[in-house]
Amino acid sequence: MDFQPDAGLDVFRAEVRAFVRENLPADLAGKPVGSVRSMRADLVRWQKILNAKGWAAPYWANQDGGTGWSVLQRLIFDEECVAAGTPTQDGFAHKLLGPVLNAFASDEQKAAHIPHILNGDRLWCQGFSEPGSGSDLASLRTRAERDGDFYVVNGQKIWTSYAHESDWIFLLVRTDAEVKKQAGISFLLVDMKTPGITVRPIRSIDDCHHLNETFFDNVRVPVANRVGSEGDGWTITKFLLNNEHASAAELPLLRRYLIQLRKLATAQRAGREPLIARPEFALRLARLEAEVTAVAMMVKRVAALEQDHSAEAHALGSILKVRGTELQQRISEFMVEALGDHGAVAYPEPHDTCDGDALPFQDVGRGIANEMFFRRASTIYGGTSEVQRGIIAKMLFQL
Ligand SMILES: Cc1cc2nc3c(=O)[nH]c(=O)nc-3n(C[C@H](O)[C@H](O)[C@H](O)COP(=O)(O)OP(=O)(O)OC[C@H]3O[C@@H](n4cnc5c(N)ncnc54)[C@H](O)[C@@H]3O)c2cc1C
Numbered sequence: 001m002d003f004q005p006d007a008g009l010d011v012f013r014a015e016v017r018a019f020v021r022e023n024l025p026a027d028l029a030g031k032p033v034g035s036v037r038s039m040r041a042d043l044v045r046w047q048k049i050l051n052a053k054g055w056a057a058p059y060w061a062n063q064d065g066g067t068g069w070s071v072l073q074r075l076i077f078d079e080e081c082v083a084a085g086t087p088t089q090d091g092f093a094h095k096l097l098g099p100v101l102n103a104f105a106s107d108e109q110k111a112a113h114i115p116h117i118l119n120g121d122r123l124w125c126q127g128f129s130e131p132g133s134g135s136d137l138a139s140l141r142t143r144a145e146r147d148g149d150f151y152v153v154n155g156q157k158i159w160t161s162y163a164h165e166s167d168w169i170f171l172l173v174r175t176d177a178e179v180k181k182q183a184g185i186s187f188l189l190v191d192m193k194t195p196g197i198t199v200r201p202i203r204s205i206d207d208c209h210h211l212n213e214t215f216f217d218n219v220r221v222p223v224a225n226r227v228g229s230e231g232d233g234w235t236i237t238k239f240l241l242n243n244e245h246a247s248a249a250e251l252p253l254l255r256r257y258l259i260q261l262r263k264l265a266t267a268q269r270a271g272r273e274p275l276i277a278r279p280e281f282a283l284r285l286a287r288l289e290a291e292v293t294a295v296a297m298m299v300k301r302v303a304a305l306e307q308d309h310s311a312e313a314h315a316l317g318s319i320l321k322v323r324g325t326e327l328q329q330r331i332s333e334f335m336v337e338a339l340g341d342h343g344a345v346a347y348p349e350p351h352d353t354c355d356g357d358a359l360p361f362q363d364v365g366r367g368i369a370n371e372m373f374f375r376r377a378s379t380i381y382g383g384t385s386e387v388q389r390g391i392i393a394k395m396l397f398q399l
Contacts, residue, residue, distance in 0.1 A: 012073055016080040023049050030085030038087035040123060040165050046087040047120025056118035059094055064102040065114055071303035075296065078252045083259070088252075092162070093117045093124040095247045097170050100187070100240050104228045113168075113189065125166035127157040127190075127214060128237070134159075135387045137172070138181045138234060142216060144173035144188065146223070151175070151188065153196075153219040159381070163199045163212040167192055172237060175230050185233035189225045196220070204377070206370035241383065245317040245391075248382040249324020251299050254292045257331040260368075261285065265338055275338060288331055295324050315395035318388040325378040325385070332372040343369060 028042055037043055050056050058077050060066025069077065098117060101110055116122035133140040142155025153173055163169065169190050176184035190197075196219035202211040228236055265276035265285065275281050298320050305313040336343035379385040 006072070009072055009076060013076045013080065016077050017084075019053060019055075020080055020084045020086060023053070024084055024086050025049075028085075028087055031087065037090055037092075037162065042087040043090060043123075044120040047089060047118075050089075051119045056120075057094060057098065060098055060102060064098075065118055071300055074303070075251070075300065079255060082252045082255045090117070090120070090123050091247070092126050092166075092170075093122070096126060096240050096244055097124050099243055100170070100227065100236055103239065104187075104232070104236055108224070109189070109227060122167045123162070123165065125160050125163045125169050125192075127160055127163075127169045127171035129159045130156060131158050135384060137237065138185065140172055140174060140185065142171070142173050143177070144175050144186065144221070146175075147220075149223050150220045151223060151226070153188070153190070153216045153221055155216050157214040157216075159202070160199070160212045160214040161210050161381075163192070163214045164201065164209070169214070170227075172233055175233075179231070182234040183231050185237070186230050187227045187233040187236045188221050189227060190219065190221050194219050194221065204374065206374040208370065208374070210374075242314060242317050244382045245321040245388065248321040248378075249295055249299060250328065250378075251292075251296055251324065254295065254324065254327055254331065257328070257335065258285075258289055258292060261288075261331060261335050261338065264335060264368075268338060268340065281338070284334065288327070288334065291323075291327055292331075295320065295327060298323070311395040311398040315392050318383075318391045318395070321382060322379075322385050322388045322392075325375075328375045328378045329372075332368065332375045335368045336372045339368060 025045065028046060031038070031042060038046075047056065055067055055077075057064070057066035058069055058074050060068075062068035067073075094117065098114075101113060105113075113122065117124075127142075128137060128140075130140050130142060142153065142157065144151035144153045146152075151173070153171070155173070157163075157171070160169070169192055171188045171190050172185055173188055174184050175186040178184070192199075196217040198215040198217070200213045200215070201209045202213060203209055204211055262276065262285070265281060266274050268275040270278050270281070276285070298316065302313065302316045302320055305316065383391075
């Protein structure tokens with residue numbers, strides 16, 4: 001992996017920066033982002049702008065409708081978007097489902113879904129976890145029984161982020177209860193408008209609504225919506241989860257936090273001077289910045305190994321998940337600490353699924369306590385830190 005400066009990349013950065021400056025609508029710039037993705041309307045508007053430019057899928061290869069950018073180009077794109085405060089993309093569609101469709105779906109399935117992902121017309125959620133089946137995902141019990149050209153799905157998913165504002169769900173179901181548990185799982189694409197689906201909100205510790213329980217009661221799903229063969233679901237899941245671990249460090253988020261922390265410490269006073277002028281504060285900030293830079297380098301390494309299914313690639317994805325999410329927690333805690341008395345105030349996030357009046361983004365303290373609370377979950381979702389450490393130990397043993 002080459003970390004040396006590259007003049008070609010500087011040109012690319014200038015092109016991205018100019019594009020974002022000229023095309024990001026002023027009313028979208030710097031709008032707060034929800035815990036994982038922006039408000040639906042914002043995200044969709046920005047996605048259409050990217051699609052019109054041919055930049056809809058920065059993480060995909062050219063032949064899949066993506067930009068075909070190198071790892072470093074993607075990082076530059078992310079950095080410029082964060083610095084300008086663009087809305088996010090739909091990570092479930094772009095980072096999790098998209099690579100699965102590109103690798104495993106039929107041509108008909110790709111034609112049915114990829115254009116909508118690229119144009120932001122269809123937002124996705126992930127239906128994997130169930131009560132009792134989180135870390136031990138292969139024990140899932142939501143069943144899909146064949147009835148002619150349909151599966152009839154019954155069961156319950158939980159912690160389904162954004163199910164209430166998603167159009168489709170990618171769903172793991174049990175199609176065979178008689179075989180080894182991993183061998184009896186299939187991967188379905190389900191329209192959330194299908195009769196029999198009920199979504200119930202779960203309000204999380206940040207006092208917002210991102211999470212849901214999703215119930216399936218005799219939901220009829222065309223067999224044509226199954227990705228891969230019946231029983232292939234576990235192979236597809238392992239592929240998807242490895243991508244999820246690697247992207248769970250959420251480098252753009254870490255960078256956004258650092259920008260926010262600097263702003264906040266410049267505005268916040270400690271006696272007669274701004275907080276940022278305090279050597280002990282500056283030292284802690286510099287340490288965190290160095291750690292985020294180290295994560296950025298690891299992201300490059302993992303991304304460079306992305307077609308590689310070696311033990312090293314798997315271990316790195318998990319190491320990144322643990323490091324990145326621990327940093328999310330530490331930086332968000334530091335922001336709350338930096339705000340002093342104001343840090344104790346938790347406002348609902350200015351996200352469309354939260355209550356409360358929107359305060360201007362200039363108030364950099366806005367919603368930070370909520371953010372800190374929400375980040376407690378980052379070492380749980382996408383595979384807990386304990387489970388990641390188990391994977392790392394196992395993989396290192398194979399090296
Ligand atoms: C904010 C949030 C958003 C989420 N979004 C989604 C989503 O959109 N879609 C979705 O499908 N799921 C989602 N999840 C669910 C998430 O993937 C699970 O919570 C996670 O996999 C852990 O499963 P669990 O909650 O059942 O905990 P459990 O698996 O029951 O774990 C309980 C405890 O036991 C530990 N443990 C379990 N197994 C081991 C082991 N082998 N070794 C060591 N320790 C172990 C865990 O680390 C944890 O501390 C989300 C969760 C959260 C909190």
